[in-house]
Amino acid sequence: MKISSYKKKLIYSLWGIPLLSMSMSMQTLNACMPSSPDDVFIARIQSFQSDHRSTSFQFSKHRFIFRPISAWFRYSSPNQWKGDFELKNIKKNDLVIGLAYSPDGAEPEKYRVSSLALLHCQDDILSISKPFVPFLAWDREKKRCYYSHTAGLLNGFLDRDQAYYLNKLQAKYPTCRKLYSAFPVSDTDLNDQSDGSILAKIKQWLKQWL
Structure with a gap:
């Protein structure tokens, strides 16, 4: 035919x-290229230095909270954090949730911070403040990217919204005590920097899953 x-x-x-x-x-x-859940970390602010164009951070007890075990093979542990924005309204030991990624394959331990927000816990209920700076988010309804600081920090991914990921965090840290035990206030262990040995790197990665 x-x-x-x-x-x-x-x-x-x-x-x-x-x-x-x-x-x-x-x-x-x-x-x-919006951020992915693999880019989400929680940490305590230890110090930061900001000018009109960028901010360098030191964090303690940082964890990339949604990364799977397989991420051990795909990502390097950060030893430098920097954002292309000026930041003022945070202080030492603030508990923050942020988006960060490794932009340079030649130096994968140097991470770029896209945005930050405060992570709160009251009466065993977690909440996230408005992001400090706009970030590149994905509009799932209009199928497009946009820069936003009004959207929730966890609301710009391709698949799920902030409510979904906040529920995952709530399940992992069902009480404020458990959250604060995982991210205690500390004057030491700046940036969780390791000495570069394999044992130190393994120890650092194990922290992600404990």
């Missing part, structure tokens, strides 16, 4: 539309 040239063109067009749409969606995603 022969198919007319008109029908062939129609079939190719019908197949081409979703393929083109998929290609455009992938291009949008590649150009956007």
